Amino acid sequence: MNRRTFLKRSIGSMLAVVGLGGGTYYYAREIEPAMLEVTREEISSAVIPKGFQNFKIVQFSDTHVGxxxxxDKLKKLCQKINSVTPDLIVFTGDLVDDPDTYNWNSDIVRILSSLQAxxxxxxxxxxxxxGGYGTQTLREVMDKAGFQLLQNSHTSINSSNESIVLAGIDDVMLGKPDLDKALQGTDPDKFTILLSHEPDFAEETLHYPVHVQFSGHSxxxxxxxxxxxxxxxxxxxxKYVMxxxxxxxxxxxxxxxxxxxxTRVPYRFLCKPQFHVYTLKSG
Known part of the structure; x- marks a missing residue:
């Protein structure tokens, strides 16, 4: 940790201890974590095919269930996502906080299955x-819920006889990310979206024919x-926080x-939870 970061965190931690008392503490623990924002963004590019004009992609991330x-909160989130009628849904990692100790049951599969795109x-x-948490358990749950895993792999998303590339890498911290493998066989001239849990991987993504990266983690x-x-x-x-x-x-x-x-602490302060709705624009 460099000196600037150390001072920033030290002063910030001191202010947090002093400031997060009374009503502020209650707000950070009980109010703001429930203030879900729907963040809408347009992604414009001449590479986006005309068949994808106004195509809607929902990204949600880091639910940390448990x-x-x-x-119950996850169920309400899924209802909210369905209400924006997405064409495509992507989840960028960290479904459950502690998969090795979580009480898995069919409820979480049923709730995630309700998502429609x-x-x-x-x-x-x-x-x-x-890693050592619940790699296989997560995969089984997401498979049953109708989600397709992109682990150093890609798929073609087709609309109106045109297509874009959606790729995903393994987790950077505990997996074996391989972007060469993920993009193997793709057309570098096609509009390409990469899912990477860790945002700082963008420094590596820059060296590849990828137009957009979606991340969470921070x-x-x-x-x-x-x-x-x-x-x-x-x-x-x-480097890339939000x-x-x-x-x-x-x-x-x-x-x-x-x-x-x-995760770590059950607080949010000046940092509301969010999911994204991206609308693609051709040209």
């Missing part, structure tokens, strides 16, 4: 899904203070979701 995020539902592993810092910003972000979410980034003059467009749930 850590102060219940199945004409052109399919896709997902990638996050660090909480993977939670936007979860607790943010005026003039200071985020107090903490996990590894591989240091929102939209245009890299190298437009070579890559990166969108980082603040996510839905919480």
């Amino acid at each position: 850590h102060h995020y219940s199945l 004409k052109h399919g539902k896709y997902w990638i592993y996050g660090n909480h899904d993977h 939670h936007g810092g979860q607790v943010r203070l005026p003039f200071i910003g985020d107090l903490y972000t996990p590894d591989y979410a240091d 929102g939209k980034y245009i890299l190298e003059g437009g070579k890559l467009e990166l969108h980082v979701s603040r996510g839905i749930g919480t």
